[in-house]
Amino acid sequence: MKIISAIFGDCSHREQKQHMQYTYSSKLLEEAVEEFATLPGIGRKTALRLVLHLLKQEDKEVEHFGNTILRMKQEIITCKVCHNISDKEVCHICSDPYRDKSTICVVESIRDVMSVENTQQFMGTYHVLGGIISPMDGIGPADLTIESLENKARTGLCKEVILALSTTMEGDTTNFYIYRKLKPYEVIISTLARGVAIGDDLEYADEVTLGRSILNRTSFEETFKNSNHGT
Numbered sequence: 001m002k003i004i005s006a007i008f009g010d011c012s013h014r015e016q017k018q019h020m021q022y023t024y025s026s027k028l029l030e031e032a033v034e035e036f037a038t039l040p041g042i043g044r045k046t047a048l049r050l051v052l053h054l055l056k057q058e059d060k061e062v063e064h065f066g067n068t069i070l071r072m073k074q075e076i077i078t079c080k081v082c083h084n085i086s087d088k089e090v091c092h093i094c095s096d097p098y099r100d101k102s103t104i105c106v107v108e109s110i111r112d113v114m115s116v117e118n119t120q121q122f123m124g125t126y127h128v129l130g131g132i133i134s135p136m137d138g139i140g141p142a143d144l145t146i147e148s149l150e151n152k153a154r155t156g157l158c159k160e161v162i163l164a165l166s167t168t169m170e171g172d173t174t175n176f177y178i179y180r181k182l183k184p185y186e187v188i189i190s191t192l193a194r195g196v197a198i199g200d201d202l203e204y205a206d207e208v209t210l211g212r213s214i215l216n217r218t219s220f221e222e223t224f225k226n227s228n229h230g231t
């Protein structure tokens with residue numbers, strides 16, 4: 001009885017915490033909580049709240065919840081062109097006739113594709129590397145999709161490659177490696193402008209960022225035009 005009331009929050013906070021960590025009234029409940037707690041950012045307390053929420057739902061709703069996750073895991077594939085996650089062999093971006101296939105934005109992960117897409121400023125296509133070169137983590141060029149990128153350059157269909165990787169040492173190493181690989185082909189290689197963020201005070205920008213901002217300065221007229229979408 002005490003355990004049940006602990007689960008439903010009828011006892012003191014201290015007791016609740018103790019029961020949630022060590023005592024469950026059901027082995028099945030405990031296993032479900034343990035599974036949810038394996039997810040990133042989910043502690044046991046949150047896991048228990050989520051499991052109890054599911055327990056209160058209709059069977060068919062929980063079945064739908066479980067099946068959705070299972071289907072996602074079993075049926076999702078990667079686009080054979082850009083290596084982004086997709087439901088079809090070629091993703092909706094690569095198969096969009098309005099996207100510029102000759103401009104390819106190279107990113108580390110699918111989350112970066114989502115970030116650039118959210119800006120609604122880029123009408124080219126992507127190439128997902130699947131990580132960056134990091135000897136410390138045992139990730140070398142062969143573990144990434146660099147060869148597939150080189151093939152795109154070789155075919156001559158790609159005119160510009162925009163390197164949009166992390167501004168870390170690993171990111172710079174990967175940029176340089178790709179630059180060397182693509183150099184023999186007729187491809188313009190560019191990187192994202194790195195500089196002071198919008199809304200930042202200059203006095204708070206670190207010297208590397210500020211230094212790069214000065215070196216990569218752009219024409220004021222261009223900035224004005226871009227911020228007005230060329231109108």
Ligand SMILES: [Zn+2]
Nearest residue numbers: 079082091094
């Ligand atoms: Zn694609």
